[in-house]
Each structure stands twice: as structure tokens, then as C-alpha cells.
Amino acid sequence: MRDARTAHPYARSVARALERAGFLDVTLEDEVAKAQWRTNGRAFIPFDVSYLALAPSPHREYLECKHHERRQADERDVAKFIEDLRTCGLDTTNGAVITTCGYTHLAMDYARQANIRLYTYTPTDKRRAGVFERAYETLVERPRAIMTELRESLSGTTRLPGEFMRMA
Numbered sequence: 792m793r794d795a796r797t798a799h800p801y802a803r804s805v806a807r808a809l810e811r812a813g814f815l816d817v818t819l820e821d822e823v824a825k826a827q828w829r830t831n832g833r834a835f836i837p838f839d840v841s842y843l844a845l846a847p848s849p850h851r852e853y854l855e856c857k858h859h860e861r862r863q864a865d866e867r868d869v870a871k872f873i874e875d876l877r878t879c880g881l882d883t884t885n886g887a888v889i890t891t892c893g894y895t896h897l898a899m900d901y902a903r904q905a906n907i908r909l910y911t912y913t914p915t916d917k918r919r920a921g922v923f924e925r926a927y928e929t930l931v932e933r934p935r936a937i938m939t940e941l942r943e944s945l946s947g948t949t950r951l952p953g954e955f956m957r958m959a
Contacts, residue, residue, distance in 0.1 A: 863892050
């Protein structure tokens with residue numbers, strides 16, 4: 792994982808969970824770079840987390856991480872992410888929003904219309920819960936995780952690990 796020290800801790804925990812699950816080229820974007828625009832013929836906005844998806848053809852997928860303590864993510868959170876994807880000239884099906892507390896009904900309806908996937912993810916404290924991280928770094932586990940991702944994405948199911956609960 793290409794780490795950025797100034798990234799939000801929630802985005803870092805999402806990126807670590809993706810790496811543990813065997814996702815390739817997980818990139819954690821720098822919080823400072825969010826305000827910068829690079830011009831290469833079109834606008835570019837760095838997203839919180841991105842990774843390489845292999846199927847149906849190799850492409851990057853982008854995640855927006857929203858950490859809310861007590862409130863659900865609303866339609867403004869989803870609309871901002873959709874606008875960022877469109878500004879960059881990216882397909883909205885390559886994006887997902889991940890939050891801790893769920894989504895309002897209006898946000899879920901808005902995401903369905905734009906083909907944005909919505910997930911909830913709550914990181915667990917390993918020391919408190921007594922859960923040890925599963926490592927996929929062995930020669931056997933990494934290819935198996937890649938094959939699982941390919942099979943699931945070709946069948947049209949979710950690509951993110953099971954600890955990410957899909958809401959829409």
C-alpha cells in the first residue's frame with residue numbers, strides 16, 4: 792500500500808482491510824492533495840482509496856471514505872463523490888462510498904440512480920476484540936484471493952471483502 796501519512800485514520804483502516812483481503816495496488820491518497828488539481832488535459836481529483844480491479848478488464852476503482860460518529864451519510868456526501876468522478880471523466884460504476892453509520896434513504900436512492908455502490912465498514916480493535924489479522928502474503932493465499940476477486944466480479948457480485956456490508 793502506498794501510504795500517505797496525512798490521510799484520515801478511517802481511510803487508512805479501509806486501505807489496510809483491502810490489502811489484507813488480497814487486493815492489488817491499494818493506494819491511499821494524501822489529504823493535502825485533495826485541494827490540488829493536476830492538469831493533464833482534464834481535471835484530476837485524488838480519491839481517499841483506490842485499488843486495481845482485474846475483471847471484467849483491468850481498471851481502477853475509487854472509494855470515498857466517510858467517518859461519521861453519530862450521523863448517517865446523506866445525499867450530499869454521495870452527490871459530492873459522484874460529481875468528483877464525473878469531473879475526472881470516470882464511470883460512476885467504478886466508485887463506492889464507505890461509511891461507519893449507514894446512509895439515509897435519499898442517499899441510497901441517489902446512489903442507485905447513479906450506479907454508485909454504498910458500503911458500511913466498522914474497523915475492529917484487534918487488541919480489544921482478540922482478532923488477529925489474516926495475512927494473504929504467502930505464495931498460496933495471494934493468488935487465491937486474486938482468483939476469488941476475478942470469479943466474483945465476473946459473476947456480478949460485490950468485489951469488496953465480506954467485512955464491508957453492502958447497503959445499495
